[in-house]
Amino acid sequence: MPVSTRSQVTINQAKDEQNQEQRIRPRKDQEDYQMANQMRNPHHGLKEKMKALTLLYEQQKQASNAIKNPSFLKPEEPRFSTHPSIDLLNSGRRDEKDVKEQKELKPICQVMRENVMPCSAVTRNFVVPQPSVVEVAKENVAVGAGGDQTVGFSCPRKGNFSSTVARKLSLGSSVIPQSEPPKGTKKVNEQGLDTITEKQGGNGSGNGSRILVFVRLRPMGKKEREAGSRCCVRIVNKKDVYLTEFANENDYLRLKRLRGRHFTFDASFPDSTTQQEVYFTTTAELVEAVLQGKNGSVFCYGATGAGKTYTMLGTTENPGVMVLAIKDLFNKIRQRSFDGNHLVHLSYLEVYNETVRDLLSPGRPLILREDKHGIVAAGLTQYRAYSTDEVMALLQQGNQNRTTEPTRANETSSRSHAILQVVVEYKVKDSSNNIVNRVGKLSLIDLAGSERALATDQRTLRSLEGANINRSLLALSSCINALVEGKKHIPYRNSKLTQLLKDSLGGACNTVMIANISPSNLSFGETQNTLHWADRAKEIRTKSCDANEEIQVPDSETDQAKLLLELQKENRDLRMQLARQQQKLLTVQAQTLAANSSPAPSTASSLLSPAPSSVQLQEKRKPRPSLLAGTCFTPESKKKGADETVRELRKAVKELEAEIGRMKKDHALQIKQKDDFIRELSRKGAKLASAGGEGVRRIVTRASLRPKKPPEGELKSPSYRFLSPEPTAKKRSFWDITTANSPSVATLNGRKTRSHVSAEPAAAAPSMLLQPGFARQRPETMKQ
Numbered sequence: 001m002p003v004s005t006r007s008q009v010t011i012n013q014a015k016d017e018q019n020q021e022q023r024i025r026p027r028k029d030q031e032d033y034q035m036a037n038q039m040r041n042p043h044h045g046l047k048e049k050m051k052a053l054t055l056l057y058e059q060q061k062q063a064s065n066a067i068k069n070p071s072f073l074k075p076e077e078p079r080f081s082t083h084p085s086i087d088l089l090n091s092g093r094r095d096e097k098d099v100k101e102q103k104e105l106k107p108i109c110q111v112m113r114e115n116v117m118p119c120s121a122v123t124r125n126f127v128v129p130q131p132s133v134v135e136v137a138k139e140n141v142a143v144g145a146g147g148d149q150t151v152g153f154s155c156p157r158k159g160n161f162s163s164t165v166a167r168k169l170s171l172g173s174s175v176i177p178q179s180e181p182p183k184g185t186k187k188v189n190e191q192g193l194d195t196i197t198e199k200q201g202g203n204g205s206g207n208g209s210r211i212l213v214f215v216r217l218r219p220m221g222k223k224e225r226e227a228g229s230r231c232c233v234r235i236v237n238k239k240d241v242y243l244t245e246f247a248n249e250n251d252y253l254r255l256k257r258l259r260g261r262h263f264t265f266d267a268s269f270p271d272s273t274t275q276q277e278v279y280f281t282t283t284a285e286l287v288e289a290v291l292q293g294k295n296g297s298v299f300c301y302g303a304t305g306a307g308k309t310y311t312m313l314g315t316t317e318n319p320g321v322m323v324l325a326i327k328d329l330f331n332k333i334r335q336r337s338f339d340g341n342h343l344v345h346l347s348y349l350e351v352y353n354e355t356v357r358d359l360l361s362p363g364r365p366l367i368l369r370e371d372k373h374g375i376v377a378a379g380l381t382q383y384r385a386y387s388t389d390e391v392m393a394l395l396q397q398g399n400q401n402r403t404t405e406p407t408r409a410n411e412t413s414s415r416s417h418a419i420l421q422v423v424v425e426y427k428v429k430d431s432s433n434n435i436v437n438r439v440g441k442l443s444l445i446d447l448a449g450s451e452r453a454l455a456t457d458q459r460t461l462r463s464l465e466g467a468n469i470n471r472s473l474l475a476l477s478s479c480i481n482a483l484v485e486g487k488k489h490i491p492y493r494n495s496k497l498t499q500l501l502k503d504s505l506g507g508a509c510n511t512v513m514i515a516n517i518s519p520s521n522l523s524f525g526e527t528q529n530t531l532h533w534a535d536r537a538k539e540i541r542t543k544s545c546d547a548n549e550e551i552q553v554p555d556s557e558t559d560q561a562k563l564l565l566e567l568q569k570e571n572r573d574l575r576m577q578l579a580r581q582q583q584k585l586l587t588v589q590a591q592t593l594a595a596n597s598s599p600a601p602s603t604a605s606s607l608l609s610p611a612p613s614s615v616q617l618q619e620k621r622k623p624r625p626s627l628l629a630g631t632c633f634t635p636e637s638k639k640k641g642a643d644e645t646v647r648e649l650r651k652a653v654k655e656l657e658a659e660i661g662r663m664k665k666d667h668a669l670q671i672k673q674k675d676d677f678i679r680e681l682s683r684k685g686a687k688l689a690s691a692g693g694e695g696v697r698r699i700v701t702r703a704s705l706r707p708k709k710p711p712e713g714e715l716k717s718p719s720y721r722f723l724s725p726e727p728t729a730k731k732r733s734f735w736d737i738t739t740a741n742s743p744s745v746a747t748l749n750g751r752k753t754r755s756h757v758s759a760e761p762a763a764a765a766p767s768m769l770l771q772p773g774f775a776r777q778r779p780e781t782m783k784q
């Protein structure tokens with residue numbers, strides 16, 4: 001039989017009394033009683049206020065997003081967690097295929113555990129304590145040249161990277177990869193390679209797509225093998241990259257800190273991956289999107305000698321992404337039309353020692369200017385290209401002009417960042433006589449390699465180059481950081497490279513980053529650094545790509561009137577929303593004022609609660625038995641805590657005010673846009689009527705409806721990002737500026753173009769550019 005202790009009896013009695021009291025107490029008294037109870041806790045009011053404010057903020061945010069995009073309220077797709085800090089022990093959840101694979105490889109893993117070099121410097125391989133890492137290490141073989149005794153493990157060479165991860169690049173919804181592609185989405189592309197189209201996930205907020213990040217591991221180089229280096233990177237499951245650190249077992253301090261690292265990317269390519277596979281996984285979809293009038297960028301990032309130029313340019317036998325993309329582009333154009341309505345323009349520039357140079361028409365350094373259309377390189381030549389061969393010849397010419405020099409790390413090290421841009425314009429009348437005009441832009445970027453100062457052997461010019469390369473890459477990292485953290489100011493202006501990449505990183509662009517890494521443990525630091533930034537870049541979201549969304553003005557007056565009514569209704573709704581937001585803002589402001597003027601926390605806490613009743617006041621006056629009595633929680637510390645809460649509350653209120661201010665601006669801008677459009681529509685309607693109905697169909701882009709000059713400060717406002725970008729058709733980027741006095745520049749469709757055909761004979765050798773020796777040797781005097 002259970003025996004009640006004295007204290008239990010006391011508690012039970014107290015509870016009974018309380019229940020009885022509550023039953024007897026009239027409803028009103030009960031409320032007062034509850035309030036009084038709340039008042040006993042000095043933080044209660046503040047917490048309530050905080051809750052109310054947070055709720056209000058959430059509601060406003062949702063309302064604002066609902067205006068911008070009604071699909072915002074759709075439930076969010078599950079995010080794919082890929083942070084490198086992933087606990088390796090917890091990441092043991094693998095698919096069945098993996099488990100099977102690992103079972104097969106069990107005997108090999110035994111070798112991995114004691115991966116000791118039988119030479120004088122005894123080192124130990126610290127394998128990540130995760131079964132998949134150990135067990136999937138397929139080839140734990142000697143890497144030493146000529147069968148030397150160094151035991152290590154090499155990257156899986158037989159990796160059959162047949163399936164590729166592609167994504168749908170449509171209208172700017174977020175691209176959220178899933179751990180496994182949905183069933184039934186596997187398709188085979190023209191080249192017979194599998195393409196797994198990932199479901200376009202995202203929250204439907206329409207605020208852009210995530211940068212897709214891929215990692216490519218290059219094979220171990222001859223020099224690295226000769227130096228006895230070991231493979232420290234393993235790619236598992238075509239996504240996961242495991243980095244293993246090696247250390248001398250006498251280095252106790254380091255041994256303690258050693259640990260394996262794990263990263264997950266949209267796809268990771270083992271060293272056996274072909275150029276075609278890389279192209280079809282990373283860039284093929286971008287090319288298709290460019291033909292639809294969207295912008296795309298691909299950039300290779302990594303340490304010097306990691307394989308960026310190989311990936312981008314390739315060799316004659318194994319052409320890289322640039323070449324394959326151009327070929328694919330022209331193939332697709334050929335398949336689509338023979339009417340010559342596709343115009344392809346091309347430009348190629350490099351950033352060397354913080355100067356911008358035209359690679360197709362070398363001369364004086366170009367100056368970057370920022371105008372309302374973005375960054376432009378004044379004087380950059382833009383060639384009109386008609387065929388793949390012609391583009392190849394241009395590429396070859398450009399590469400001969402590119403600055404490359406041998407360094408200790410790489411014999412053909414690119415000392416500059418090279419950017420090839422292809423602009424595809426499509427203008428045609430459709431069946432109903434509407435003019436369709438799409439402009440898409442593909443930027444292919446081969447960055448110079450990041451390097452340690454000691455990695456390059458020559459001083460002077462080489463170290464200056466290295467410093468500039470590192471500086472611009474550092475600037476790139478700062479931009480990535482700022483973008484990931486959602487900062488308002490992104491430091492694009494810190495370097496020429498980031499200025500030029502502004503569009504790719506923060507603009508309306510589908511962007512792909514290929515991080516190149518070396519397998520050698522001698523490059524462990526560089527590889528780790530590259531993987532870190534690649535992992536960070538995964539979180540960047542670019543603006544939505546619906547740059548060329550078209551609104552067609554209907555012909556008939558009835559339809560126009562209908563559209564007008566619709567727009568007016570939309571406008572009214574927006575105005576009402578705005579009024580509601582303003583009301584809420586006023587409430588919040590009043591609360592803030594009250595909170596600011598209240599000195600004591602007790603007063604602050606009462607701001608959101610009703611005036612205390614007499615019962616409450618009596619309760620207050622009564623000496624309250626504190627649960628905390630006898631503890632170290634003194635009245636001073638209570639006050640301090642309350643002060644802190646008040647401070648936090650004030651901060652929250654300020655933030656809310658700022659956010660509401662932004663929303664207000666955003667609404668005002670949207671309403672103004674609609675007003676402008678309605679005005680324009682009415683004006684055009686009137687004109688049509690006066691012209692006796694002989695109307696001509698017009699295309700009006702959303703972007704063209706935005707105010708000519710955004711209001712002060714709007715450009716930097718995040719809300720501005722949600723607006724449709726300027727139409728690329730009108731956009732004159734740095735690529736679009738032609739050398740006016742260039743001999744072969746011709747004016748075509750109002751655009752100054754320079755045909756390469758006139759400069760180069762058509763029979764020019766097509767793809768010799770891809771030889772590693774294309775480097776333009778710098779004059780000896782410069783090397784000093």
Ligand SMILES: Nc1ncnc2c1ncn2[C@@H]1O[C@H](COP(=O)(O)OP(=O)(O)OP(=O)(O)O)[C@@H](O)[C@H]1O
Nearest residue numbers: 218219304305306307308309310410413414448449
């Ligand atoms: N996937 C690969 N397969 C075969 N060889 C490769 C691969 N990747 C790179 N290489 C070779 O590695 C060497 C260095 O590559 P590459 O010049 O592309 O490096 P990089 O990253 O561009 O260096 P830098 O930044 O110094 O220009 C070259 O000889 C190249 O042929």
